Amino acid sequence: MSRSAREDILARISRAVDGAPEVEIPRRYRATARVDDLVGLFTERVGDYRAIVHVVPEAEVPARIAGIVAGRRMVVPDGLPAEWTPPDASDAGPADPYTADGVITGCAVAIAETGTIVLDTGPGQGSRAQTLVPDYHLCVVRADQIVAGVPEAVSRLDPIRPLTWISGPSATSDIELNRVEGVHGPRTLEVLVAVS
Amino acid sequence: MSATFIGMPGNFPKNSAQAVQNSQLRYNLRKATHTIRGKRASVVGELPDWQELRAAGKAIKDETLRHLDRYLLQLEEAVTAAGGHVHWARDAAEANRIVAGLVKATGEREVVKVKSMATQEIGLNEALAAEGITAYETDLAELIVQLGDDFPSHILVPAIHRNRAEIREIFLDRMEDAPPGLTDEPAALAEAARVHLRERFLRSRVAVSGANFMIAETGTLVVLESEGNGRMCLTLPETLISVVGIEKVLPTWRDLEVFLQLLPRSSTGERMNPYTSTWTGSAEGQDFHLVLLDNGRTDVLADEVGRQALRCIRCSACLNVCPVYERAGGHAYGSVYPGPIGAILTPQLRGMGSELDASLPYASSLCGACYEVCPVAIDIPEVLVDLRAKAPHGAAERAGMRVAGWVLNDQARLAAAQRAATRLRGLVPRRLPGPLSAWTDTRDLPDIPEESFRDWWEREG
Ligand code: SF4
Numbered sequence: 001m002s003r004s005a006r007e008d009i010l011a012r013i014s015r016a017v018d019g020a021p022e023v024e025i026p027r028r029y030r031a032t033a034r035v036d037d038l039v040g041l042f043t044e045r046v047g048d049y050r051a052i053v054h055v056v057p058e059a060e061v062p063a064r065i066a067g068i069v070a071g072r073r074m075v076v077p078d079g080l081p082a083e084w085t086p087p088d089a090s091d092a093g094p095a096d097p098y099t100a101d102g103v104i105t106g107c108a109v110a111i112a113e114t115g116t117i118v119l120d121t122g123p124g125q126g127s128r129a130q131t132l133v134p135d136y137h138l139c140v141v142r143a144d145q146i147v148a149g150v151p152e153a154v155s156r157l158d159p160i161r162p163l164t165w166i167s168g169p170s171a172t173s174d175i176e177l178n179r180v181e182g183v184h185g186p187r188t189l190e191v192l193v194a195v196s
Numbered sequence: 197m198s199a200t201f202i203g204m205p206g207n208f209p210k211n212s213a214q215a216v217q218n219s220q221l222r223y224n225l226r227k228a229t230h231t232i233r234g235k236r237a238s239v240v241g242e243l244p245d246w247q248e249l250r251a252a253g254k255a256i257k258d259e260t261l262r263h264l265d266r267y268l269l270q271l272e273e274a275v276t277a278a279g280g281h282v283h284w285a286r287d288a289a290e291a292n293r294i295v296a297g298l299v300k301a302t303g304e305r306e307v308v309k310v311k312s313m314a315t316q317e318i319g320l321n322e323a324l325a326a327e328g329i330t331a332y333e334t335d336l337a338e339l340i341v342q343l344g345d346d347f348p349s350h351i352l353v354p355a356i357h358r359n360r361a362e363i364r365e366i367f368l369d370r371m372e373d374a375p376p377g378l379t380d381e382p383a384a385l386a387e388a389a390r391v392h393l394r395e396r397f398l399r400s401r402v403a404v405s406g407a408n409f410m411i412a413e414t415g416t417l418v419v420l421e422s423e424g425n426g427r428m429c430l431t432l433p434e435t436l437i438s439v440v441g442i443e444k445v446l447p448t449w450r451d452l453e454v455f456l457q458l459l460p461r462s463s464t465g466e467r468m469n470p471y472t473s474t475w476t477g478s479a480e481g482q483d484f485h486l487v488l489l490d491n492g493r494t495d496v497l498a499d500e501v502g503r504q505a506l507r508c509i510r511c512s513a514c515l516n517v518c519p520v521y522e523r524a525g526g527h528a529y530g531s532v533y534p535g536p537i538g539a540i541l542t543p544q545l546r547g548m549g550s551e552l553d554a555s556l557p558y559a560s561s562l563c564g565a566c567y568e569v570c571p572v573a574i575d576i577p578e579v580l581v582d583l584r585a586k587a588p589h590g591a592a593e594r595a596g597m598r599v600a601g602w603v604l605n606d607q608a609r610l611a612a613a614q615r616a617a618t619r620l621r622g623l624v625p626r627r628l629p630g631p632l633s634a635w636t637d638t639r640d641l642p643d644i645p646e647e648s649f650r651d652w653w654e655r656e657g
Contacts, residue, residue, distance in 0.1 A: 005284040009442065009490045013265040016498035023259040029248035029454065045467065098398070114468040127480060128431040128473075132424065151453035159414040159449045160278070162479040165456075165472035170424035173464070174337035174353055175360055175382040177228050183336060183386055184393065185424025185471060 033149035038112045039193055042146050045115025049168020050181055051189040058194045061140065065104065068138060068190065075103040075130050079123025084140055097129055102136030102186075108163075110146045111153045115168070117141060117191065118153060120161040128162055137186040139166075143195045207555040211528035221357045221525050225349075228356045229516040235465025236513060236569070242467070243457065252454045254573040257507035260412075260447055261497060267412040267445045268488065274415025278477020280484040285439075287491050292323035294487050295404065295437055299329050302435050304402045310419065310429040311335035312406025313510055314439050314489055316348065316532040317545075320404070331404065332396055334425035336389050343370040349526030349534065351512035352463055357525060360385065393425065403429035407440045408509065409455060410486075413448045416476045417486070420459060420469045430473050435483045442488050443497075443506040455509065458571040462511035492545035501582040505541045507572040514566035514576060520559055529556065536566035540579040548587050557583035 003011075035041050039055060046053045056064050062083045069086045075095045076085055084104065097103065108120040117139055119125045131137060147153050157163060170185030181187060240246050260267055272282045285291035299307055307324070309315065309331050321331040321342075333342045337355040341348050344366045348354030355363070360380040367374045367388055374388050405426070409418040417438055419426050430436060446455065460469045478484045497503050515521045515535030526534035530552045531542040539559045548554040557580050566576045 005286045005290060005490075008286055009284055009488070009494060010265045010268070012490070012494035013268075013442075013497060016494050016503075017262055017264065020262050020500075023255055023262055025255040025259055026248070026251050029245040029252055029457075048467075049470070111468075116468045121480070128427065132427050132431055150457050154450060154453040154456070159411065159416045159474065160476050162476070163472075163474040164427065165468065165474075167466070167468035167470050169470065170422065171470050172336045172386055172423045174335075174340070174355055175363055175385055176224065177231055177353065177356070178382040180383050180386040183390055183423035183425065184334075184397070184428050 029151075030149065031151050033113055033152075035112050035148040038146045038148060039143050039195060041148075042110060042112040042115060042141075043191075043193060045112065046117075046168070046191050047115075049115055049171075049189075051115075051168045051191055053191045053193065055193045055195055058142075058196050061192060061194045064192060065138070065140070068192075069102065069104065072101040072136070073099070074138075075100045075126065075134055077103070077105060077124055077126030077130055079125075080104065080106065081124060084124070097133040100134050102138060103131050103134045104138045104140070105131055106140050106142075107145060109153050109156050110141045111148075111150060112146050113149045116153070117166045118157060119164045119166065120157065122161065128164060131164065132185060135182075135186055136188045136190070137166075138190045138192070140192045140194060143193060146193075207551045208524070208528055208530070208559040209555060211524070211530060211552075218525070220359060222523060224356055224359060225522055225525055228350070228353060229518075229522050232352070232465050233513075233516040233569075236462060236516070237465075239461045239465055239467055243461070249454055249457055250571055250573055253458050253509075253571055254507060256446060256451050256454060257572050258504075260445055261443065261503060261506055264442065264445070264497065267447055268442060270412040271410055271415060271445055272488075274411075274413065275477055275484075275486055276415075278415050280415065280477035280486055283485060283487045285487055285489050285491070288318035288323075291318050291439060291487055291489050291491065292320055295320060295439060296324055296327040296329060298435070298437050298485055299324065299402055300327070302402050304329075304400075304435075306330050306332065306400060307402045307404050307437075308332050308334050308396060308400040308429050308433065309338075310403065310405045310421065310426040311338050311354075312404070312439065313351065313532050314406045314441050315404060318439070318489065318491060320439065332393075332400075334393050334397070334429060335421075336386060336423060336425075339389055339393070340366060343367070347527050348532060350515060351510055351534065351537075352515075354526075357527070393428075397425075397428040397432055400429075400433050402435045402437070403433040405429055405436065405438045407438050407444060408459065409452065410440055410445045411447075411449050411452070412445050414476055416449065416474050418452065418472065418474045420463075420472045422464065422470045424471060427471055427473055430475065431480075433482075435485070437485045437487065439487045439489055442490055442493055459509050459511055462509075462513040462569070462571040492547075495547075496541075496544045499544065502540065502544050502579050504574050505537070505544060505579060507574055508537050508541065509572060510537075511571055513569040513571065514574075517565040517569050518560075519563065519565075520561060524559070529559065531556075536560060536576045537574070540574075540576055540583065543583055543587075548583070554587045557587060 043053045073095050075097050106124040107117045109118045169181045169189045170183045171181050172183045173179050283294045324331050333339050340355040349357040364380040407417040408420050518536050521535040529538040531538050533541045539556045543553045543556045546553050562577045
C-alpha cells in the first residue's frame with residue numbers, strides 16, 4: 001500500500017533534519033516597552049495612519065458618541081456598554097451591516113507603539129463581518145486597555161478567539177505606490193480614547 | 197486568468213537584458229524600491245531592539261525547522277481540535293487536486309482569493325480553471341495582474357511594473373463594470389476595484405487564502421494585509437481553504453510577538469500593516485480546511501546551507517535593496533519569488549534542471565545588502581555561492597557563458613566583479629565567480645566603476 005502524503009512528508013522531514021544541531025532561542029528583545037504617556041503615544045500613532053482620533057474624559061464619552069453618530073445608522077453589537085449605545089439605536093434593533101452607515105465597538109486591547117486596536121469578537125466588539133462591511137468604524141478605547149508594545153498585547157490576547165488587528169483605515173499602495181485609504185475595509189476609522 | 201511561471205523559458209541574463217531596456221519598468225521599480233526602503237529604514241530605526249528581534253526571529257525559525265515534523269503534528273492536532281480539517285500535499289499537483297475537490301464538494305464554481313504566494317507557486321488558478329472553477333484574485337495588485345494576463349513582479353507590490361495609465365486601460369478593457377469615465381487617479385482606480393469586488397465578496401461562498409504564520413501550539417493561522425480584501429475572504433464565505441507551505445509554522449503563540457514586529461516594518465515599512473487577522477480552526481462556524489504544502493520544501497530542508505532559505509517570511513526587503521532586482525525587474529527571475537530570495541529559493545524548490553533555474557544563482561553581485569536587511573538573517577550570498585558550486589554544468593554554462601564571455605572581454609568590469617566578490621567573508625570559491633553582473637549587459641546602463649559593487653551601490657543608491 002502506498003504511503004499517505006502525511007507519512008511521506010513527515011518521513012522526509014525527519015530524514016532531512018537528522019543530525020542537525022539543536023537551537024537556543026535568545027529572547028533579549030524588550031518584553032515590555034517603557035512608555036511614559038501611553039495615551040499620548042497611542043493617539044499620535046493612530047493619527048499617523050490618517051485615522052481620526054479624540055481623547056475624551058470618560059464622563060463625556062456618551063455625549064461625544066451621540067454627537068458623532070447623529071444621523072448615521074449604526075450597527076450596535078451585543079454587549080456594547082449601555083452608556084456607549086447611541087440614543088436612537090435601541091428601538092430599531094441591530095442594524096444590518098450590509099446597509100448600515102457604520103459600526104460602533106469597544107476593543108480587546110490597544111498598542112501604543114504601533115497605534116493598533118485589536119478586536120476579539122467579545123462583548124461590544126461585534127462579529128468579524130459587523131466590523132468589516134460598514135464603511136465607517138467608531139472604536140472606543142479605554143485608557144487602561146492601552147499597552148506599550150506588541151509583546152504585551154500578544155500575551156493579553158486569547159488565540160482561540162478570532163482576532164482582528166486594526167492599524168488605521170484600509171489602504172492600498174498598489175498603484176505606483178501612492179497610498180489610497182479605503183479599499184475594502186471601512187474607509188474611515190474614528191477612535192475615541194476614554195480617559196478617567 | 198493570469199499566466200503561470202511554471203516552465204517559463206529563457207534564462208536570467210536574457211530576461212533581465214530585456215527588462216533593462218524598458219525604462220518605464222525601471223523607473224517604477226526604482227521609485228518603489230527606494231521609497232519602501234526609506235520607510236523601512238526609518239521604522240526599523242525606531243526600535244532599539246531590532247537586532248535582538250532579528251536574532252530571535254532567526255532562532256525561532258531554525259528551531260522550528262529542526263523539529264518541523266513535531267510542530268506540524270502539533271499544529272494538525274490543534275487545528276483539528278478546533279474544528280478544522282488538515283490535508284497534506286506532497287507537490288503542486290496533489291495540492292491542486294485537494295483544493296479542487298474541496299471546492300467541488302461545496303457545489304460552487306467560483307472562489308475568491310486573497311493574495312498568496314504558495315497558490316501562485318503551485319499554479320492553483322490554472323488548475324482550478326481546468327476543473328471548471330474560476331478563481332478571482334481580490335488583492336488590487338493581483339487583480340491588475342490577473343486582468344492583464346500578466347506576471348507579478350514584486351512580492352509586496354506585484355503590479356509595480358504597471359503605471360496608472362496602463363492600469364486604467366486594463367480596467368476599461370477587462371473589467372465589465374468599470375465606469376466609462378474612469379480616470380487614472382489612484383483613488384479612482386482603487387474605487388473601481390472596490391465596487392467591482394464588493395458584489396463578489398458578498399456573493400462568494402468559498403475563499404482560498406495562504407497564511408503568513410501558523411501557530412503549532414494553538415492551531416491559529418495569521419494573515420497580514422492592507423486592503424481588507426483578506427478580511428473579506430477570511431470572514432464572509434462559508435468555506436475557507438488555506439494553502440500554506442509547511443515552513444510557515446511557528447511553535448508558540450508568544451512567537452508572534454517577534455514576527456508581528458519584524459514583518460510589517462520590513463515589508464511595507466509601516467509600524468503595523470492595516471489589518472492582521474488570526475483564526476483558529478472553524479471560527480464563527482466557518483468550514484475550515486488547511487492544506488499543508490511540501491512541493492520541494494523538504495528537499496531544501498535537507499540541504500545544510502540552503503535550508504536557511506526556509507526561514508523567509510516573504511517581507512520583500514531583500515528585493516528593495518538589491519541593485520540587480522532594481523534593474524532587472526521581477527519577471528526576469530521567472531518565478532513567483534523574485535529578487536535575492538527568488539535566486540536562492542527557486543533553484544532549490546524546482547531544482548536546477550532548466551536553463552532559467554540554473555542561471556538564477558548568478559543573478560546577484562554578492563554585495564550582501566540583502567543579508568543585512570533580512571529580518572531573519574538569511575545569508576543569501578552564502579547560499580548563492582553554494583548553489584553556484586552545485587549547478588549542473590551544462591545548464592548553468594549554457595545560460596552563463598554568453599555573459600561570462602562578455603565579462604571576460606572587459607577587464608575593468610571583471611576586476612570590479614572580482615573585487616566585489618573578494619569582500620565576501622571568504623565565501624567565494626577560488627575559481628572565477630561566474631558570470632557576475634549579467635544584468636549590466638545592455639547599452640543604457642553605466643559601466644561598473646573602479647570600485648566595489650557595494651560602494652558603487654551605496655553611492656548611487
Ligand atoms: S529573504 Fe529575508 S529579506 Fe528576503 S523576503 Fe525573505 S525574509 Fe524578507
